[in-house]
Amino acid sequence: MTDLADPGTPSTPTGPAAADRTKAWRRPAAALLAYAGVRALGLAVLAIWSAARGTSAHTLLTARWDSLWYTRVAEGWYGYRVRLPDGGVHSDLAFFPLLPALERGLAEISPLAAPDAGMVVSWLSSLAAAWALYLTGARLHGHRAGLCLAVLWAAVPVGVVQSMAYSESLFTALAAWALWSVLTGRWVWAGTLAALAGLTRPVGAAVVAAVWIAALLELRRERRGPGARMALGLLLAPAGWFGYVGWVGFRTGSVTGYLDIQGQWGNGFDGGLAFAGFIGEHLRGSVVGGLGLLAGVALVIWLYVLCVRQRQPPALLVYAGVVVGLALCAKGYFGSKPRLLLPAFPLLLPAAAGLARWTPARAAAALCTLAVVSAGYGAWWLNGSGPP
Template identity: 40%
Template sequence: MSGSVSPTESTSTSTSASDAVATSDDAVNKDRRAPREKTSREQAPREKARKALVVLAPALIYFGVREFGLVLLSWLGVVHGTTMSEALTSWDGQWYLAIASNGYGGVPDSLVDAFGNRSGETPLAFFPGYPWVVQLFSQLPGVGMVLAALLASAAFGILAAYALARLGQLVSGGSRRAGLALVALFAASPMGIVLSMAYSEAMFCALSAWALVFVLERRWIFAGVCCALAGLVRPTAGALLLAVGLALLVAIVQRKDGWRPWLGALLAPVGLLGYLGWVGVQTGSLTGWFDLQERGWDSRFDGGLATVRFSGEVLGSARSVLEVGTVVLLVGAVALLVISWRRGLDWPLQVFSVGVLLMNLGSNGLMNSKARLLLPAFTLLIPIALALAKRKPTTMVLVLSAAAVGSAWFGAYALTGWSYAI
C-alpha cells in the first residue's frame, strides 16, 4: 500500500537513527577526551622535568653555591693579583699535586714544612688516597694534573652532596627539605672554598658522609669499606673509625645482622692503620707519622691548651679578620655540638662530631688551619638544617643565601687577602 512502511524499512530507519545517535555520541565523547589527552601529552614533559629536578637537586644546589664562591674568588684574585689556578692549588695543594705527579720519592725539594725544613720523609705526612685519585683523573684525554685535581674535588663534592641529602632524611625528624638544606649549608661552610681546591677535604667528606649513611641504614659492609677508604685520605678518619667502630660493636653485641657487622669491623680500620703502619716501616718508628707532624708542623695533641691560648690572644688583640673568624667558628662548633646532644641526634653522628672536634680543638699546630679542619664536622650542621626545613621557603632561601655569600667572601679572602697557610 502506498501510505504504509514495511517492517524492513522501519528497521532500517531505526538502525540508521541509532547509528546517527551513536556517531553523534562518539563525536561528543571524542571532543571531551581530546582536551584530556592533549593535556596529558603536555604534562608528560613537565613531569619528566620535575623528576629530573628532584634527582639532580643535591648536585645543582652544591654546584650553585660552590660556583658562586669561585666567581667571587676570581674577582678578588684580580684585585690582589692572584690567578684562580694559583689560589686553588696553593699550600697543601702543591704537595698533593707533586705526590700525584711523581710519587712520594719525587716531590721537589722546594716544598718544605712549616719551619722551612725538608727531609726525604717529610712528604709522608700527606695521606695517599687523594693523590692516587688525581693521578687516575690525569689519565683522561686532555686532562692535566691541575685540572685532574680540581675535577676530583668537584666529583667528590657532588658525591658528598648526595650523601648529605640522604643523611638529612634518615635522621630523626628528617625530611627531603632538611637534606637539601644540609647540602646547601655544607657547600656554604665558612671554608667551603677548600672543597673546590686541590685538597683532600671533599674526598674525605664524601666517604665519611656515605659511611654514616650506611651506618644508619645498617649496611655494615659498605660502612666498613667507606671507613677503610677514608683512612687513606686524612687522619681525621680516626673520628670516623670511632663512630663506625662503636656502631659495629653494638650491632655485633645485639646479634641482629649476622656476619655482616663482623666483616665491616674487619674492613673499617684497614686504611688508617695500614697507612700509619707503612709510614712506621719507612721511618723506622711506630709513631713515625706523628713524629713527622710534630717535627714539621708542631702538630700534637695537647688537650686544647694551644687552642685556648690562641683564642685568648686573638680576641684580646683582634689582629686579623681570619683569626677572629676562626675563633668564632670554633666557639660556634662547640655550641652546635651541645645543641645536637640536646636535640637527641643519632648517637653515631654525635660520636663523629665529638671525634672531629677533639682532634681539631685538642691539637697544637697551625691555628689558622682550624677553620678548614672543621669542614668534616658536617654533622654539626644537621640541627640547623632541621630547623630551616620547618620554616617558610622564603626564610630558608634567605638564610642559605646569606650563608653562601658569607662563605664565598671568607674563602676568597683566605686565599687572596690572607698571606699565610690555611
C-alpha cells in the first residue's frame, strides 16, 4: 500500500534543489556580513579617534560638507543659496534630488531627523551595493571573487564615505544593480535603476551610457532589433538625469542652467587641465605630494587597463570608464577626487579575482589588513580635511 502525504502538512523541499537554494542565500549573506564587519570596524575606530580629539563622530557622519546641503533640501526643498564674499553664488540646485527626497520621506515616517535619516539611507544603500557587487563578482569569477569584491569596496581608503549621509552609497547601489540587470538581461529593471541613478548624482550619465552601449552591442552582435522590454528599458534609462537637468534649466530659464550652477561652484569639465595644473603645483612645491598624486592617477589608469585586459563585460567597462574620466578630467576641489572614484567598483574586480585564487588564509589576512588600514585612514581623514 502506498503512503499518502497529509494534505494539511506542507512538504519541505529536500535534495539538490533545496541545497542549491540554501547556498544561493548563504553566500550573499556571508558577503554582506563580511562587508558590514569592515564598515563596523571603520565606525568603531572613527568613534574612538573622534572621542580622543574631542570631536563628534555623529556630526562628522551626518552634518558636515555636502550632507548639510542635502539636509537643507530635505527640510525645505530647493531654493537655498549662499552668496560668497567674491560675489559668487552657491545654489542647492547643484545637488540631485533622490537622496534628500528619501531623507525627507524617512524622517516623516520615523522619529529620525533628516540628517540621521540620510545616514540610515546610506547604510542600507551600502549593504544593497555590497550585495550587487557580490553577485557581479560571483557571476564573473566565482563565489570567492564576489566575496572579495564586496570586502575590497568596504576597505578602500575613503570607504568611510559609504557610512556618511552622502549620496555615494545610494548611487553605487543603484548603478551596481542596474549593471547586474544588464548582465542578466533584465532590461526594464536596468532602465528603471539607471533612471534612479540619474536622479542621484551627475555621474548618473555613466549608468545611462553603460545601459545604452551594452544594449547596442548586443543588438549588433545578434543582428536584431530591440524587443519591447529592451526598448522600454532604453527609454527609461536617461529619464532621471535628463528630467532633473531639464527641470533646473526650466527653473533657471536657461538650457545650460545646471552647467551654469556647477560653474558657480567651480566645477566643470576641462579635460583634466586644472587637475594637471594642480599636480604640477605640488611637484614644484612638495615633490613628495606631487609624486603621490601622480602615483594615484597612474594606479587608477593601470586598474582600468587591467579591467580591459580582464575582458570585463562592456557595461562594466563603459560605466567605469565614464566614472573615471569624469572624476579625473573635471575641475573643482581636487581633494574630492578619491570620493568621486568610490562608485567605480569595477576597478576592484581584477584584485578580487586575484585574491580569490589565493588560499583562504592568505586572502583573509590581506583583506583584514586592508580593513584595519582603511579604518585608521578614514578616522584620520574625516577628522581632518575630509570629503568636501
